[in-house]
Amino acid sequence: MHEPRDFLFWPARVLPHLALLVALLGLWEWAVASGSVDTIMVPRPSAIMAAIFELYVTKGSIYQHFFITLAEAVFGFLIGAGVAIALAVSSSLSENFERYVSPYAVVLNVTPGIALTPIIIAWFGYGMGSKIALAAVICFFPIFVNTLTGLRQTDPDREELFRSFGASRRQVFTQLRVPAALPLMFAGLKIGLTTALIGAVVAEFAQATAGVGVLMSRFSFALDMASSLATLLSMTLIGLLLFYTMEFLDDRVVFWRRDARMSAVSRARARAWASGAEK
Amino acid sequence: MADVVTQMAATGGKSLRQRQNATHIGIFLTLILLWELGALMGWLDPLFFPAPSAILTSFWRIYFAQGNIWYHLYVSLGLVFAGFTAGSILGIGLGAVVGMNGLVRRFLQPYVIVLEATPRIAVAPLLIAALGFGATSKIAIIMLVCFFAPFINTLSGVINVDRDRMELMRSLGASKLQVLRKLVLPEAVPVIMAGERLALTSALSGVLVAEFIQRDQGIGTLILTYTRNLNMASAFACILTLTLIGFLIFKGMEKLDHHIAYWKNEAGLRRVGAKRAQAWATAQRGQSNA
Amino acid sequence: MNTMQSSAQAATAARRGIVIEGRDVGKSFGGGSVIALEGASFSVKAGSFVSLVGPSGCGKSTLLRLIAGLIDRTSGQLTVHGRDVKGPHSDVGMMFQRATLLEWRTAIENVLLPVELQRTVTAADRARATELLAMVGLKDFAFSFPSQLSGGMQQRVALARLLQTGADILLLDEPFGALDEFTRERLNIELMRIVGEVGATTLFVTHNILEAIFLADEVMVMTPRPGRLARMVHVPFARPRTPELTLTPEFNALVAEVRDILGTH
Numbered sequence: 001m002h003e004p005r006d007f008l009f010w011p012a013r014v015l016p017h018l019a020l021l022v023a024l025l026g027l028w029e030w031a032v033a034s035g036s037v038d039t040i041m042v043p044r045p046s047a048i049m050a051a052i053f054e055l056y057v058t059k060g061s062i063y064q065h066f067f068i069t070l071a072e073a074v075f076g077f078l079i080g081a082g083v084a085i086a087l088a089v090s091s092s093l094s095e096n097f098e099r100y101v102s103p104y105a106v107v108l109n110v111t112p113g114i115a116l117t118p119i120i121i122a123w124f125g126y127g128m129g130s131k132i133a134l135a136a137v138i139c140f141f142p143i144f145v146n147t148l149t150g151l152r153q154t155d156p157d158r159e160e161l162f163r164s165f166g167a168s169r170r171q172v173f174t175q176l177r178v179p180a181a182l183p184l185m186f187a188g189l190k191i192g193l194t195t196a197l198i199g200a201v202v203a204e205f206a207q208a209t210a211g212v213g214v215l216m217s218r219f220s221f222a223l224d225m226a227s228s229l230a231t232l233l234s235m236t237l238i239g240l241l242l243f244y245t246m247e248f249l250d251d252r253v254v255f256w257r258r259d260a261r262m263s264a265v266s267r268a269r270a271r272a273w274a275s276g277a278e279k
Numbered sequence: 280m281a282d283v284v285t286q287m288a289a290t291g292g293k294s295l296r297q298r299q300n301a302t303h304i305g306i307f308l309t310l311i312l313l314w315e316l317g318a319l320m321g322w323l324d325p326l327f328f329p330a331p332s333a334i335l336t337s338f339w340r341i342y343f344a345q346g347n348i349w350y351h352l353y354v355s356l357g358l359v360f361a362g363f364t365a366g367s368i369l370g371i372g373l374g375a376v377v378g379m380n381g382l383v384r385r386f387l388q389p390y391v392i393v394l395e396a397t398p399r400i401a402v403a404p405l406l407i408a409a410l411g412f413g414a415t416s417k418i419a420i421i422m423l424v425c426f427f428a429p430f431i432n433t434l435s436g437v438i439n440v441d442r443d444r445m446e447l448m449r450s451l452g453a454s455k456l457q458v459l460r461k462l463v464l465p466e467a468v469p470v471i472m473a474g475e476r477l478a479l480t481s482a483l484s485g486v487l488v489a490e491f492i493q494r495d496q497g498i499g500t501l502i503l504t505y506t507r508n509l510n511m512a513s514a515f516a517c518i519l520t521l522t523l524i525g526f527l528i529f530k531g532m533e534k535l536d537h538h539i540a541y542w543k544n545e546a547g548l549r550r551v552g553a554k555r556a557q558a559w560a561t562a563q564r565g566q567s568n569a
Numbered sequence: 570m571n572t573m574q575s576s577a578q579a580a581t582a583a584r585r586g587i588v589i590e591g592r593d594v595g596k597s598f599g600g601g602s603v604i605a606l607e608g609a610s611f612s613v614k615a616g617s618f619v620s621l622v623g624p625s626g627c628g629k630s631t632l633l634r635l636i637a638g639l640i641d642r643t644s645g646q647l648t649v650h651g652r653d654v655k656g657p658h659s660d661v662g663m664m665f666q667r668a669t670l671l672e673w674r675t676a677i678e679n680v681l682l683p684v685e686l687q688r689t690v691t692a693a694d695r696a697r698a699t700e701l702l703a704m705v706g707l708k709d710f711a712f713s714f715p716s717q718l719s720g721g722m723q724q725r726v727a728l729a730r731l732l733q734t735g736a737d738i739l740l741l742d743e744p745f746g747a748l749d750e751f752t753r754e755r756l757n758i759e760l761m762r763i764v765g766e767v768g769a770t771t772l773f774v775t776h777n778i779l780e781a782i783f784l785a786d787e788v789m790v791m792t793p794r795p796g797r798l799a800r801m802v803h804v805p806f807a808r809p810r811t812p813e814l815t816l817t818p819e820f821n822a823l824v825a826e827v828r829d830i831l832g833t834h
């Protein structure tokens with residue numbers, strides 16, 4: 001989104017933020033140290049740092065949990081997204097399929113998927129299976145609905161134009177409908193990915209032996225607030241990791257929505273065109 | 280899509296619509312019958328798929344024979360209402376303030392991104408530990424999961440206000456408060472309502488998670504207990520209850536949306552237009568009488 | 570010293586009957602990277618109708634927004650009624666290419682908006698709003714919402730709203746640009762009549778040279794990149810004008826002149 005030369009100015013952009021953050025943390029530390037805030041309820045920033053250091057460096061105990069949760073969220077997401085996209089594509093291609101299947105999807109949508117947690121754990125056990133299943137179930141709907149909406153919102157003028165060029169149904173679908181649906185689909189995938197992480201964590205709260213959710217409840221109930229906040233920050237880290245991966249893909253695939261990417265792609269295509277013309 | 284259906288019905292496609300409805304019901308009944316049959320023949324593990332008849336019996340039991348679900352529903356929905364109200368007021372208010380103030384927005388942006396990426400419901404154990412077991416921590420959890428969607432939507436509604444209209448307001452010498460009240464908020468209403476819809480759904484999830492952890496009362500606790508006791512039919516009945524509640528919420532919010540953002544639908548335009556013309560005429564008459 | 574100077578300016582401007590005066594007005598965006606307007610010097614007489622023509626991106630909208638005080642100039646002097654322009658002021662009313670109506674308000678409520686922003690609405694204001702709607706030919710649509718009106722009708726509501734401000738300077742930025750030819754022509758003639766009735770000073774941006782000349786007493790011709798004021802062309806034809814005017818050789822000579830200015834730059 002930024003111009004390349006923006007890069008040179010990044011300290012100017014980041015420094016005020018950093019200054020504010022440091023000031024806030026300092027104020028917080030001071031408030032706790034001066035005894036005006038309860039240390040058990042609100043740990044000091046330095047205690048949280050110490051907990052992070054312990055979790056990540058001295059003990060290194062978080063990695064196992066971190067990667068288990070990450071894997072649960074990603075696998076759940078892949079399954080949920082796969083089913084959602086397959087169903088959305090089928091629905092957009094067949095009126096009958098849509099008419100008779102989408103009501104069930106709507107019913108699923110209005111049910112809070114989280115309510116299935118105990119049942120899914122009963123079905124899939126205490127291991128990773130149940131976490132993946134819950135993640136898949138609750139990330140299904142945003143992806144399904146966005147993809148279907150995207151595929152259905154066709155511009156009649158453009159479709160007519162395509163048909164006037166003698167395009168086949170298949171060409172209309174792949175050349176017109178799918179590209180037009182991509183922005184919305186990616187928006188759905190982004191929401192879905194965050195939702196999948198929520199599913200994994202909630203299932204871990206309910207019953208599990210490993211994962212950041214387990215860590216979180218353990219620390220919380222031992223009233224070790226510093227460590228639970230450190231764990232929360234780890235979840236944020238997982239969330240950011242997933243979010244930016246999706247953002248990156250979005251940037252690559254739906255390049256025409258971003259100015260900077262658009263000019264990059266247009267330069268690349270111009271180059272390819274030129275070298276093709278030489279041959 | 281509903282429009283298409285009604286339209287078809289209106290233009291003499293009645294028999295087609297009836298046929299489609301029949302097909303719907305047919306498919307549904309076939310599925311249920313197959314399921315029942317499967318349970319009856321022992322092909323389906325009752326632990327996984329309790330028979331439809333068993334679920335129906337459970338419905339009867341938890342609603343009437345035993346009648347124990349009412350209390351839990353009452354508890355959970357009360358919490359949802361409290362947390363949702365508090366969370367959305369906070370979200371909309373903060374969203375408007377942050378949206379109108381460029382400097383605050385700039386400094387808050389990284390925190391918003393971080394908050395967006397965090398699975399916010401994960402704070403549940405922490406809040407329970409800090410605030411203790413009971414309603415307070417549950418409401419805090421619901422508030423927290425509700426807060427975000429109205430906040431973000433109000434914020435983006437406020438930021439994306441139409442540029443020309445903004446200039447118009449400025450050229451008419453409107454104050455900041457007037458711009459907010461007369462242009463920004465009304466223009467953002469549809470987006471804010473969409474946020475409220477998400478918030479209400481999240482509130483339902485929030486109360487469930489809080490109850491899963493606290494295991495004292497409420498519909499979440501009920502589902503958990505039934506599942507633990509391997510009474511799957513009753514657990515399913517509870518979940519279907521939530522489906523119904525979810526559906527009612529969905530419909531209710533849709534109605535509310537139509538009502539509040541009346542200028543986005545034909546019927547609303549006609550209704551409000553007529554009402555205003557009437558009010559105007561009454562005022563005019565009062566004027567001439569005086 | 571400054572106030573003295575400006576009051577002296579006000580006095581001379583009033584004597585000459587000049588309501589808007591610019592000297593070397595310039596505007597750049599992005600810290601000087603985009604020059605939208607450069608060295609514009611002009612004056613507009615009270616009650617006159619001035620058209621602005623020029624290719625897209627030459628700074629016409631920028632000039633209007635500067636006069637309205639919506640943006641600050643980066644160089645030069647600009648006065649309205651002899652007073653230095655700094656920030657939005659109530660001497661001018663604006664109208665845009667899009668009607669910019671508030672779609673949750675009925676037509677008449679949209680017309681009343683300017684009043685509502687200043688004070689409580691009185692019965693007199695309501696009567697005036699009704700009158701203005703009648704003037705733009707929308708008497709029967711007072712309680713319609715914008716989405717129930719056609720594009721041309723929406724623009725008429727915007728025009729009524731503009732007149733409700735009571736401003737004596739009207740800034741119109743391609744107000745009918747998005748409409749079809751027939752509607753536009755009709756609205757132009759109506760606009761001329763209404764503006765004449767109200768006696769307002771009008772700045773009217775358009776891309777259409779014929780339209781510009783037909784409506785105006787004075788045509789400001791602008792050239793692109795960076796936006797400059799090339800010339801003011803005086804239009805001598807008497808009012809009221811009829812569409813037949815556009816067929817006369819005098820009119821077409823003027824059209825050719827403006828084309829020429831635009832073409833040679």
Ligand SMILES: Nc1ncnc2c1ncn2[C@@H]1O[C@H](COP(=O)(O)OP(=O)(O)OP(=O)(O)O)[C@@H](O)[C@H]1O
Pocket residue numbers: 598599603604605624625626627628629630631632796
């Ligand atoms: N807010 C802004 N930021 C940066 N550049 C701007 C801004 N507003 C206008 N410009 C630039 O200033 C120049 C003049 O713009 P302006 O809108 O005044 O042109 P215009 O003559 O009204 O064009 P058109 O006939 O297309 O409406 C253009 O090059 C435009 O890109």
Ligand SMILES: [Mg+2]
Pocket residue numbers: 629630631742
């Ligand atoms: Mg313009």
